[in-house]
Amino acid sequence: MRPLLEMRGITKRFPGVVALDGVDFELLPGEVHVLLGENGAGKSTLIKILSGAYRPDGGEILMDGRPVEIRSAAEARRLGISTIYQEFNLVPQLTVAENIHLGRQPRRFGVVDRGAMERAARELLERLGIRVDPRARVADLGVARRQMVEIAKALGLRARVLIMDEPTAALSEREVRQLFRIVRRLKEEGVGVVFISHHLEEVAEIGERVTVLRDGRLVGRVSADAGRDELVRMMVGRSIEEQFPRRRTEPGEVLLEVRGLGRRGVLRDVSLRVRAGEIVGVAGLVGAGRTELARAIFGLDPADSGEVLVEGRPLEAPGPQEARRRGVGFVTEDRQGQGIVPPLSVAENLALASLERYLRGRVLVDRGRLLRRAREIVQSLRIRTPSLEQEIRYLSGGNQQKAVIGRWMLAGSRVLIMDEPTRGVDVGAKVEIYELMNRLTEEGAGILMISSEMPEVLGMSDRVLVMSGGRITGELPAEEATQERVMGLATAGSEAAVG
Amino acid sequence: MASLARRVRPRELLSRGGPLGGLVLLCAVMAVLSPSFLTVTNFFNVGTQIAVILILALGQTFVIVSGGIDLSVGSVLALAGVVFGWATAVAGLPLAPALLLGLGAGAAAGLVNGLLITLGNLPPFIATLAMLSAARGLALVISGGVPLSPIPEPVRHLGSGDLFGAVPLPVVLMIAMWLLTAAILRYTYPGRCMYAIGGNEEAARLSGIGVGRQKLLIYTLSGLFAGVAGILQTARLASAQPQAGFTFELDAIAAVVIGGASLTGGVGTASGTLIGALILGVLRNGLNLLNVSAFWQQVVIGAVIALAVMTDTLRRRRK
Amino acid sequence: MASLARRVRPRELLSRGGPLGGLVLLCAVMAVLSPSFLTVTNFFNVGTQIAVILILALGQTFVIVSGGIDLSVGSVLALAGVVFGWATAVAGLPLAPALLLGLGAGAAAGLVNGLLITLGNLPPFIATLAMLSAARGLALVISGGVPLSPIPEPVRHLGSGDLFGAVPLPVVLMIAMWLLTAAILRYTYPGRCMYAIGGNEEAARLSGIGVGRQKLLIYTLSGLFAGVAGILQTARLASAQPQAGFTFELDAIAAVVIGGASLTGGVGTASGTLIGALILGVLRNGLNLLNVSAFWQQVVIGAVIALAVMTDTLRRRRK
C-alpha cells in the first residue's frame, strides 16, 4: 500500500534546542500510527510541522508520493490534514458551534449562517456522543469538555489525515471509549490517524504501528503489540519495573479535613479527611464536581456551607493566600490557563508560590537561595529545560506540568491537592512523579489526588473517594477498590446531576 | 436565524453590550436636574454631537474586538477631511472624486497601519502611534496649516440638514454606520474572524484563518470609518481643519471600552460602543445644560465615567 | 546571584530590553546630519528634556508589566505639581511638608486608581481615564486655573542646577529613579509579582499572591512617580501649572512600549523604558537641531518611531 503521507529527514531547531533531528515518519491510509516519546521528545513539534504551525528547517514531506510544502494551517487543511492540538486552540469567547466551524463558517451571500452552523454543530456533537450545548461559550466549559470540543472541531473537517496530540489526556474512561469507537470508524473509511498518547495501554488497543522518538531523534518503529516493556525501553532507554510504585506509610494526624462542604449546583455535603502520609484518590466521571471540590477547598470559590480545616484549625479567610500560608498547595488541571506564567522563566515559575519564603529584609527576594533551590527541584524532578532562564512556554507540556508541581514543593506545602497530576506526563516522568508523591508522603505530607485515569487512582491511592453529581457516593480502601466498583459508584446518580 | 437574533440581542444589550444601566441612571439624573434635558431637540443635539466620535469608535470596535488598538483615528480623521477639502476647495475637483479621495486617504492610512502591523511586525500601539503623528503632519502639510473652505453645499447639508425635517443627517449617518458595524461584526465572515483573532490569535491561525489578511482589512476598515468621520466633521464645520480630531482617539477608545469591550480582545459589540458614546455625549451635554464651571466639569466627568461603568459591573456581578 | 545578574543583564538589554539597535541607528544618523548633536551639552540637553517623561514612563512600566495601563499620569503630574505649588506659594508651608503634600497627592491619586480597579472592578483603562479627567479638574480647581509661583529656590535649583558643574540635576534624578525602578522590578517581591500578575493573573492568584494588594501598590507607585515628575516639571518651569503634562500619558506609554514591553503584560524592563524615552527624546532634539519644519516634523517622528521599533523586531527575528 502506498503511504498516504511521508516525512523524510525532518529537522527543526529552536533557540537552544534541536527539537527534531532528521526524523522519518510515514502513515498508511486506514492506519492508526502511534507516536511515542518522553516529554520534550519532539512529538508535538513533528505534528505541528504537518499541520502548518511550524516550518521545518530541513527535510521533506510527501503526500500520495508527491512532495508538498505546508506553509500555513489553511494549506494543511486544503491537503486534508486536520489536527487536535495538545494545548487547546479554542477561542474562549466564542460559542462551541463557532469554534467547531472556526475559519470555515457556513456562509450565505457572504453572511455567516448561524442557524446552519448550530445545526451542523449539534449534529456533529450528537454523532460523536458529546453532550455539550453548541451555544455554550467555550470559556464556561471545563477542561474535559473543551477537549471534546477540540475533537469535534477536528472531526468536523472530514480529513484524510487526522492528527491527535494527546486527545485522551483530559478525558475519563467513558469518553476515551467513545473516542476510540469514532477512530475505528474513521479507520474503516480509510483515514490515516497520527495518535500521540502517554497512556501505553491505549497503544495496543487502538494502534497499528508505533514510531518512537527520543531527544528529537527517531529511535525505531515497531508493531503496536510490541508490549509495554519494549515500548518503555525504547522511549526512556531503560526499563521501568513498576508502573505504580506506591509505598505506603502509616497515616499520621489529620492534615486536611473537609466538613459538609456545599456549593449550590455543584457540591453537596462533601466531607473528607486526608492524613499525613496518605494519598486519597478522588475518582469520578467528567463533570462529577471533582475540580469544583478542589477549588472550594482551596478557597477559590466561596462555599455556601461547611468548613475546611488544616491541621485541625479552620481556614479563617478562605482563599489561596491563606491556603498557601497554611501549607496547602493546588496543582490545577488547566495548566495553560491557571498553572504556568508563560512569559516567565522556569525559575520564576517554580518560585511563584514561595517568593515570600525567600525574602531578605521585608521586600528583597533572595534570588540566590531561590535559584539554588529551584535548580535542585529541576534536577530532582528531571525537568528538561536548556536552562533555568528558559521561558516556560517553550517547554514541552509534560515538563511544564512538572514545574507546576515543583512550585508547591519549593513552597514546602504539606497538603497537596493535585487535579489530574500526571495529565500529559510521559511514562518515565509519571513514575518520577509517583516517586515524588511517595517521598512527599514519607516526609509527612498528605495528598488529595483527583484523577480520571483509573489505573492511576487504583494504583496510587491509599483510599479512593468516588464522586458523582457533586456528592461523594462512596469510599473504598485501596484493597477493595476495583475498576468495576469505582465505576459503579461513579455512575450512581450522575445522570441526574450532569444532564 | 431570525429567532436567534431575537434571542441574542436583548441579552447582548443588557449584559455584554455595555453599561446600559449606567446610561439610564445618568439620563435619569440629568432629566431631574435640567428641564431642557428630556426634549426631542436635545435628544437630537446629543446625537449630532456624538456622531463623529461614534463613527470613529465603531471603526475602533473592529480593532479592539480583534485584540488591537488604533491610536491614529483622530489624526486620520483630520487627514481625510483635509484631503477632501483640498480636493474640492483647492484642486477644484467635483464632489464625487473629492469624496472618494478623502475616504481613500482614510482607508489608505488604515491600510498602512495594517501593513506595519502584519508585515512590519510592529505592535498595534506603536504602528498606530506612528500614524497618529504622521497623519497629523500630512494634514498640516497638505492644508498649509489653515482650514480649507469652501465646502460644497451637498456636504455642508450633510452636516446641518435633516431628514423629514426632524432627524439631523449626522444622526442618520451615525445610525447607518452603527447598523453596518453591527451587521459586520455579527453576520459576516470577517466580523467573526475579528472575535476569533482577538480571543485567541493562535487558534484562529491554526484554524486556517488568514490572520494577516484579516488584520489588513480590520485596520483599513478603521481608517475608512475615520475617513467617514472626517467628512462628517468637515461637513459640520463647513471647513476642513488640519487640527480636527485632536485627542479624539482617547474618546473613541473610551466609548468602546465603556461599552463593555475588553482591550485584551475577543469581546465587544456595536451596541456597547453606541452606549459608551452616548454616556460620554450625555455627560458633556448635561454639564453644559447645568452650566457647571469649566474646572469642575473635568472632575465630574471623571467621577461619572467611573460610576457609570461601575454600576454595570456591580449589577452584573450581583446576577 | 551575582553570576546570574551578570548573565541576564546584557541579554535583557539587547533582546528583551528594547530597541537598542533603533536608538543606536538613530543617534548615528543624527550625528552625521548635525554637528551639534554629538556634544556633551547636547547629550545632557536630551537627558534634561526626557527626564519628566522618563520618570512617568518608569512608573508606567510597573503598571504595564503587570498587564494594566495608567492613562492618568499626565494629569496626576499636574495635580501633584499644583498641590505642591499651592502648599508652598499660597499656603506658605515650608519646603518639606509642601513636597510631602505634592508627592502624597500623586500617590493618593494612584491609590484611588488601584481601588477603582480592585474594589470597583473597573478595567484599568476606564479607572485611569476617569482619573485623567478628575485629576486635571482638581489641578484646575486648586490652582484657580493660574500658574502658581514663586517656587522655592531649592526646588528651582533641582530644575536648573547641576552636579559637579556638569550633570544637570534632572538627569541625576532621572537616573536615580531609573535605578530604583530596575531594582524594584528585578529584586523585590512586589516587582516579581508584577511580572507574575501580568504574565498570568490567574496563576499568580492561585499561587497565593495577593493580587489585589499588589495592584494597589502598583498603581500607587505609578501615581508616586507621576508626583515626582510633577515636582520636577514644576522645578524646571519655576511655576506649578494646572496644564502641565497634557497628553504626556501617550508619550509615557509609548516610551514603555517602544522599549519592548507588551501591553498584554508580563514583559518589560526599566532599561527598555529608558531606551524608549531616549528614542523619543533624541528624535525631537534632532529634528529641532536640523530645523525641520513643524509640519514635517510630525511626519518624520511617525516614520522614525515605526522604523526604530521595526529595526529591532527584524533584527530579533533574524537571529
Place this chain on the structure above:
Amino acid sequence: GCGRGGGGGEEGQRTIGLSISTLNNPFFVTLRDGAQRAAKEAGVELIVSDAQNDAAQQQDDIQAFITQQVDAILVNPVDSEAVVPAIQAANDAGIPVIALDRGAAGGEIETLIASDNVEGGRMAARELIRLVGSGPVAQLEGIPGTSAARDRGKGFEEVIEGQDAVRLVASQPANFDRAQGLNVTQNILQAHPEIKGIFAQNDEMALGAVRALGERAGTEVKIVGFDAIEDALKAIRDGRMNATIAQQPAKMGSLGVRNAIKVIEGESVPKNIPVEVRLVTKENVSEFLGQQ
C-alpha cells in the same frame, strides 16, 4: 547641519530663532508668516520651531537655539512663567530675547511685543453690549488654565458685570476648538434658548457657534470672536458674525524680526511695543480681509 548649511557659506549672515507656542492655530501661522516676510526683506535667516502648546517643549526648542548659537531669539511663550528658565539660559549665553504676544515673568527681555488680551476682552464686551442692547448672553471659554482664556475672560466679565442691561447666563469651556464650539453652543442654546449674544474667546469657537446657530447667527444672536482669523473676517463680511478683535499677528511677527535686528546691531528698543488691538466689524472688515 543642514538648517544652517545654507548660511554657513555667507559669513556674517544673521540667524534669528523664533519659538512659537503652536502652529495648530492660524493666528500663529500668520505671526510666523509676518516674521518670515520681514526676515526675507532684511536678509536674515529665521529658524522657526513649534512648541505645540507645551511649555516644556518650548524650553527644549529654546535650548536648541542656544546650542545653535543664534544671534537673537524671538519667543512666543506657551506660558509666561514657564518660559523663564529658558530665557535665563539664553541670557547666560548672551543671546538677546524678545517676547511676542505674551510676556515673560522673569529673565531679561529686550522688549515685549504684544497686544493686551484683557483690553481686547473689554472691547469685545462693549461691542456685544452695544449689539445686543439688553438680554442674556453666553461666553465660550478657551482651554481652562491658559493665559489667553484667563485674560480675555477677565476683561469681558469685568465690563459685563459693570452694567445691568446684558446678563451673562452661561459660560462654558470649548477649548478654543471649532467643533467643540459648535457642540457647546448647541447645548447652551438648549438650556437658554433666549440667548441674544455670544462672546467666544477665539474665532475658532465663534465659527463653531455660527454653525450651531445657522440662520440665526449674526442676526438674532450676535457673535463676537477674538483673533480676526481669515474665516472669521469672511463671516463678518457675510453677516454671520458681528465682530472680532484683531490682534494683527503679522505685524507682531514683522515687528519682532525688525526689533531683533535693531538689538543685534546695538540699537536700543523700548521695553514695551504695543500692537494695538482693533475692533473689527462689518464696517471696517474690508481693511483686514486679505491683509493676512
